[in-house]
Amino acid sequence: MSYVDGFVLAVPKDKIDAYKAMARAAGDVWKEHGALAYVECLGDDVPYGELTSFPRAVQAKDDEIVVFSWIVHASRQQRDETNRKAMEDPRLANDKWEMPFDGKRMIYGGFESFMEL
Secondary structure, eight states, X not given: OOEEEEEEEEEEGGGHHHHHHHHHHHHHHHHHTTOSEEEEEEOSSOOOOSSOOHHHHTTOOTTEEEEEEEEEESOXXXXXXXXXXXXXXXXXXXXXXXXXXXXXXXXXXXXXXSOOO
């Protein structure tokens, strides 16, 4: 079974193009270093719930769009190695990118798959 890293974050609408450019570069790096798939999605039908919701989870503001993304790896071990290589890759150096979102409000985690249909 595969291993998946998942992410939810809020991006200001006026920074979507910058986010897409950063995501494209990151996706290329992760894939080159071993990721099986790299997916980025812009929220289209993500209502602000009364108790819980994607926008609530990342404290999305009216001028922000929720982004849901994931990276698929062959295993946890392979994910750890891929992440290490990606984080050392000079194409992702902090001085090359201005973060187009507030990283403090990003939710992320690693998940072990138990079913794939």
